[in-house]
Amino acid sequence: MKCPSCKEERLSLWMGGQLGMIYFCKNCGYKGPIAIDDSK
Ligand SMILES: [Zn+2]
Structure with missing residues (x-):
């Protein structure tokens, strides 16, 4: 998962x-419900 704000890849739950x-x-x-899923 990536942070939508800074594109940091270590976004945690x-x-x-x-x-x-x-x-x-x-x-x-950043704290929020949006995470960029780029696992594909
Ligand atoms: Zn971030």
């Missing part, structure tokens, strides 16, 4: 639950 997944970027501090 911060929180998951009924409302959906929230990702956290250690590089720029």
